[in-house]
Amino acid sequence: MKAAYFKEHGGSDKILYGDYRDPAPAAAEVVVRVKACALNHVDMLLLDGRFPPPEGLPHVNGCEVTGTIETLGEGVSGRARGERVVIFPGFSCGTCEFCLRGERTVCLRYGYLGAHKDGGYAELVKAPAANLLPLPGSISFEAGAAVPLAMLTSWHALIAQADLRPGQTVLVQAAGSGVGSAAIQIARLVGARVMTTVGSDDKIEFARGLGAEHVVNYRTQDFVEEAKRWTGKRGVDVVVEHIGGETFERSSYALSRLGMLVSIGSHDTHWGRLDLRHVYSKNLRIVGTNLGSIAELRTVLEYVAAGRLTPVIDRAFALKDARPAVQHVLERRNKGKVLLVP
Ligand SMILES: [Zn+2]
Incomplete structure (x- = not known):
């Protein structure tokens, strides 16, 4: 697949575009074909090394992703290829003290899509099936990508x-x-x-x-x-x-x-x-505070679908133009979200 990735830390000039390893779904995971991915400030921290990717370099940023299900991993049920989805970007273990208290955003082993794992500045991305929510038909992929983190x-x-x-x-x-x-x-x-x-x-x-x-x-x-x-x-x-x-x-x-x-x-x-x-x-x-729960994400999506909340999109760049897109955000020229569209 094609992806926008970086092999060393620095500014937008460190972002490369080209072939990258295809994500392979493990058990209980799915691969999503990315339709839109929003940029976030955490991407900039990962890029310049203030928040180095735990899995090391090279790394693909991108924590807010909408798309369609491409491949189902072993043991995934109740999902269908082609289904429109939004990915909840937080990963939690489900077994630590804080997960057991229902406070998954402070899980001892908490991680983010696009930070702890490769993210959505790519044609494909993988995520646990449990992190997917259906993207209502009235919400475009672009608008949906502004919801799951910001x-x-x-x-x-x-x-x-x-x-x-x-x-x-x-x-x-x-x-x-x-x-x-x-x-x-x-x-x-x-x-x-x-x-x-x-x-x-x-x-x-x-x-x-x-x-x-x-x-x-x-x-x-x-x-x-x-x-x-x-x-x-x-x-x-x-x-x-x-x-x-x-x-x-x-x-x-x-x-x-x-x-x-x-x-x-x-x-x-x-x-x-x-x-x-x-x-x-x-x-x-x-x-x-950081992020929220997947139940809250479902609620927010309902408000967006009903037109009560409107994700603000500044502009969408093609995935291959990730470098100018990041520069646009670094220079704070955006009014609302900046997106990458493969
Ligand atoms: Zn936990």
């Missing part, structure tokens, strides 16, 4: 972790990202009020269109001051934070008393400081 993570962050309620205020960092564009819509769906940040003025109308009430250009405005002004000095109930560094620290200053900062990524840096006086005196909650 939209699911935002859903779990706001619904399960933050327990967001109507009327609460939310600051969503980076409206132009897949996670940001999803979080704004999900917060609006439950009736919360949203402010968000963008890095260029040309994304302001885009963010308003998603449902954000107040949009701040973080390069020219102070988002903490804007959050205070927007909430009458109170601060917001929830921040969705996935940047790290100074943005993480300053996000904590935008919170109201009893507010919650949900940390769902570290796009700029893995490090972030906190002024602990704010944390204890305001009873802040700092909560980490």
Whole structure:
């Protein structure tokens, strides 16, 4: 098969396109013919070596995949060749303490499609059959590929972790990202009020269109001051934070008393400081989250199928153009998800 892969760490120039070993399904696995694969920031961390692929190099990125079933491994039942599917990207062991507690995203042996195993920047990818969900006919392969990581993570962050309620205020960092564009819509769906940040003025109308009430250009405005002004000095109930560094620290200053900062990524840096006086005196909650459950993914797909949530697609590149596609994301020129289509 053809794939876009890398043999050494670095920038987009390290991505090669060409022949790659065909995935062979083990027992209880399937091979999926990829129809669309979305890019994510974790791909960039894998590429530049900040999160080296556990199976080593060469490696194929790509954790958000839709496609059709190509080959069934031994012992797989209830699936048919050609079935339209979306792949739930998290792998868990099912037997450790945390899996047994039903908390599979913190499995001791947790892994991601496209990180711990080769992913979807390819014509074919393999995954456990248990990770497949049917892709409803009303959802295109392209739209479906924006759901299983970005939209699911935002859903779990706001619904399960933050327990967001109507009327609460939310600051969503980076409206132009897949996670940001999803979080704004999900917060609006439950009736919360949203402010968000963008890095260029040309994304302001885009963010308003998603449902954000107040949009701040973080390069020219102070988002903490804007959050205070927007909430009458109170601060917001929830921040969705996935940047790290100074943005993480300053996000904590935008919170109201009893507010919650949900940390769902570290796009700029893995490090972030906190002024602990704010944390204890305001009873802040700092909560980490990653992905969500396969049951939540099913729910999110139902909302997408019903037109209540809309995956935001920036553009689709051909698989052979993975290199410019990655560069497009690294330069943060995208509004929503960037896809590869074999
Ligand atoms: Zn486990």
